[in-house]
Amino acid sequence: MKNKSLTPMMRQYLEIKEKYKDCILLFRLGDFYETFFEDARVISEELQLVLTSRNGHPMAGVPYHALDQYVKKLISAGYKVAICDQVEDPATAKGLVKREVTRVITPGTLIEDDLLSSEENNFIAAVSEEKGVFPFVIADISTGDVAVTSCESLSDLKDVLYRTAPSQLIMNEKLKPLKKEITGELSNVFLEFLEEWHFAYSSSVEYVKRFYELASIDALEISSAEIIVLGALFKYIEMTQFKPMKHLSLPRVLRRSGYMYLDASTIENLSILPSERRGSLYQTLKATVTSMGGRKLKEWLLNPLKDLGKIERRLDIVEAFYSDPLLLEELREYLRQAFDIERISSRLATGRAIPRDLQALRTTLQVLPLIKELLYSNDVLSVIAEDIELFEEERKLLEASISDEPAAAPGEGKVIRRGYSEELDELMDLLEHSQDKMKEFELRERQKTGINNLKVKYNKVFGYFIEVSKGQVSRVPDDYIRKQTLVNSERYITPELKEFEDKVLSASERVAVLERALYEDICQKLSNSVQRFRKAGGLLAELDVLQSFATVAKKCGYTRPVFSSNHTSYVEAARHPVVEHYVKDFVPNDIQFDEKHSFYILTGPNMSGKSTYIRQVALISLMAQVGSFVPAKRAILPVYDRIFTRIGARDDVAGGKSTFLVEMMETATILSQATEDSLVVLDEVGRGTSTFDGISIAWAVSEYIYEAIGCHTIFATHFTELTELSQMYEGINNKTIEVREIEDGVIFLHKVVDGVASQSHGIDVAKLAGLPDIVLQRAREILKIIVKTSALDKTVKVLSSDEIKEIRKKKKGKMHKNQMSLF
Ligand SMILES: Nc1ncnc2c1ncn2[C@@H]1O[C@H](COP(=O)(O)OP(=O)(O)OP(=O)(O)O)[C@@H](O)[C@H]1O
Structure with missing residues (x-):
């Protein structure tokens, strides 16, 4: 490049670019943001913009008014963008302008207009490592939410990442060797490694203290390793945003002991979160009317409660809404008028609030007294009414100052209301x-x-x-x-x-x-209240989720669960909350767990409904512990500390793990982490290997769970041999799913009854699937031969009392109960 042909502005571009080498630099010039040189080529290609040339150098620009839209595209294509604006130069008496980078936008720091109504969080996360523990922090700059936790193992960290799905992850450079392992299954995460000095303890402490204006960091009740990542993340945010992020809340500290822990495969197996392929629990329970409520629902579903008092409190509120349909409808109407004040708060705090935000804030503040008054009309709900702040001063300010239909920006006298000044x-x-x-x-x-x-x-x-x-x-x-x-x-x-x-x-x-x-x-005055607005937003979000539970419960005929004091369970006529909407006549089924029924072997033909049944048992408990009513005629449930699932075949080709290895790893996790207060549902464990290896593993796993852990378990299997276990252990029982055999196949009745499946009917299902007759006929012949020759020798003995003692002893040493923390 010949420097001679550079204009002064291009030279300035190069100078600034020197400092922001890893960013696309957008340079404000009149009505455009221009780029030059290589950046111009990149943006013209990524954004399909015309590439022009100036003095022989490439140049491309995006229109000022469409900046947000273009930046978002660049960010999703994996770029960082530095915005260079014109600012007044105090060094010159004439108030001339100079160009300066005013913010750097990365996937995790994007807080533009279109996110305002989104129900998604946009998390930026940071992680480091300290003596085998991974301190982890996330923040959503657009809502101000901050949370910290510590992951005791790599798989814990992967779970947390799966649950939070951050769009950007900042990692301590020393974690580079683990990059593939940590982020293997994450898609679309923008990774950045920061040198170790960013994670220095003393500077992080100072930073965090200054940020929260704290005399001591002890008040945060987080470990020093967590302080380090919190400080590193805040420093990063400040480095990119150039503005104080005063709306960021004190960190929520998430410890595993406080919640029912759900690992990534359980979230996936139970279809808790929305997916493109199928319905989810989230979609079923979602009758929220605000985006804050949508986000809160997701947070709650991923963190079911263990504290009975808190669960009952939520259920009381749901019941109050449920039994007063008019109140419920009125509340929904008010909530519909409430805007996303968490996001508006963040825009106020970062100086990016537009007049429409203030108009929305005013509407929301106007609706608060109506909600408060409505809640006061009901004894149960008046407790929440107490917590609703009315923001009289802020509301009056907004009513007096902002016009009814403000213009997009101040400057033409169409934002400030007449009479204010x-x-x-x-x-x-x-x-x-x-x-x-x-x-x-x-x-x-x-x-x-x-x-x-x-x-x-x-x-x-x-x-x-x-x-x-x-x-x-x-x-x-x-x-x-x-x-x-x-x-x-x-x-x-x-x-x-x-x-x-x-x-x-x-x-x-x-x-x-x-x-x-x-x-x-006005914005400045309001920005002093952002933390309180956020709190009110959180309360509205909770109300929205609870009314949503009541609305769905009414629509779908759910009942309030009751919690047993002796860890037993009886659910009558239970349904699968999602599948019931997809089949014409869903057949309800019961489930009972008590001293004599703690472990079920569930056999049944293919397609009879085994997976549906075991999932519905897990989902009903999960729903109850979230505070929702459940799809059943009657439900008496224990409070579970964890729900474990091992369902379906999953491989991890990227991580070099076969289907069977993944299956065994998941099973190993269950055996080491389940406690007697857990619920375990297993589907076809052992299927991924040869029949005899599979049966042997399934058998030994069942014995271990029953004897050493003693938790409520349902094991769905095609290995009818396992039903022998019921003869040997008192609490192990057999269930099967009824089918009616007809001349030309079977009719699935989907009814769960005591007993053992007579056969798998796999060939009947193969027929349904359209396998050619000749293949089906041959399969029937072969089946007859195999059944005759390979029946399991029924000489397996029950475990001796010494053997049981031995496995119980080993299990105790491995207990992790309540030791770890999580998200
Ligand atoms: N209780 C029920 N009432 C009505 N239909 C049901 C019920 N349970 C399951 N079904 C229907 O049967 C289909 C098969 O169910 P599911 O996958 O649970 O069977 P499965 O026994 O686990 O099958 P496989 O052993 O082949 O995996 C479901 O997709 C659903 O359409």
Whole structure:
């Protein structure tokens, strides 16, 4: 590149680019943000923009008004973008402008307009490693939410990443060797490695203290390793945003002991979160009407409660809504009027609130008293009403200052309401009624001087002037200043007229300046309340989720679960909350767990409904612990500490793991982490290997769970051999799913009953699937031969009491209960 051909601006571009090498630099120039050199090539290709050239160098630009939209595209294509704006240069007396990077946008720091109504969180996360533990922090800059946890193992960290799905992950450089392992299954995460010094303890402590204005970090009750990543993340945010992020909340500390832990495969197996392929629990339970509620619902579904008091509190509220449909409908109506004040708060705090945000904030604050009053009308709900703050001062400020339909930006007098500022009103009056004002002035002067034909006129040379005909000149008062003499008249100005003229001529400019200043002042005042707005937003979100539970419970015929004190369970006529919407006549089934029924072997033909049944048992408990009613006629449930699932075949080709290896790893996790208070549902464990290996593993796993862990378990299997276990262990029972055999196949009745499946009917299902007759016939012949020759030798003995003692001892040493923390 020949430096000679560079313009001064291009040189400046290169200078700034030096510091922001890893970013696409967008340079404000008039109505465009321009890029030059290689950046220009990149953006013209990524954004399909015309590539032009200046002095032989490539150049491309995006229009100023469409910046957000283009930046978002660049970010999703994996780029970081530095926005270089024109700012006043205090070094020059003339107030000249200079260009400066005002923010760096990365996937995790994107908080533009279109996110305002989104139900998704946009998390930026940071992780480091300290003695085998991974301290982890996430923040959503667009809502102000911050949370920390520590992952005790790599698989814990992967679970947390799966659950939070951050769009950007900042990692300590020392974790580079684990990059593939950590992020293997994450798609679309923007990774950045920061050098180790970013994770220095002392600077992080100082930073966090300063950020939260704390005398000591002890108040946060988080470990020093967590402080380090929190500090590193905040430093990163400040480095990219150049603005204080005062809306970021104190970190929520998430410890595994506080919640029912769901690992990534359980979230996947139970279809808790929405997926493109099938329905989910989230979609079923979602009758929320605000985006804050949508986000909260997701958070709750991923973190079911273990504290019975808290669960009952949620259920009480759901019941109060459920049993008062009119109140419920009224509340939904008010909530529909509430806007996403968490996001508005973040925009206020970062100086990016637009007038529409303030209009939305006002509407939301206006609806709060109505919600409060409504909740007070019900005894149970009045407890929540107490917590609703009314923001009288802020509401009055917004009502007095922001017009009903404000313009997109301040500057033309269409944002600030009339009556808020006398000065602005006067200027606007001047602009709108300058002609009338002139007439008024003229009339006043005529009356004052007695000159009937006195006229106020305007020309470009003098501006406004008073014209008096020659015959009347003797009446002209002393304070008139003569400006010009014509044949038949004299022209004068007065200080008042000049003052008026100045006002009119500069009024529009002054309106622009004054309205912007007033607007900024209002935003500034409101920004002092952002933490309280966020809190109110959180409360509205919770109300929204709880009303959503009540709405769905009514629509789908759910009942309130009751919790047993002796860890037993009886659910009558239970349904699968998602599948019931996809099949015509869903057949409800019961489930019972007590001392004599803690472990079920569930056999049944293919397609009979085994997976559906075991999933519904897990989902019903999960729903209950989230605080929702459940799809059953009656439900008595224990509080589970964890739900484990091992369902379906999954491989991890990227991580070099076969289907069977993944299956065994998941099973190993269950055996090492389940406690007697857990619920375990297993589907076809052992299927991924040879039949005899599979049966042996499944058998030994069942014995281990039953004897060493003793938790409620359902094991769905095609290995009918496992049903022998019920003969040997008192609490192991057999269940099967009924089918009616007909001449030409089977009818699936989907009814779960005591007993063992007579056969798998796999060939009947193969027929349904359309396998050719000749293949089906041959399969039947082979089946007959195999059944005769390979029956399991029924000589397996029950575990001896010494063996049981031994496995219980080993299990104890491995217990992880409540040790780990999670998200
Ligand atoms: N209780 C039920 N009432 C009505 N239909 C049901 C019920 N349970 C399951 N089904 C229907 O049967 C289909 C098969 O169910 P599911 O996958 O649970 O069977 P499965 O026994 O696990 O099969 P396989 O052993 O082949 O994996 C479901 O997709 C659903 O359409």
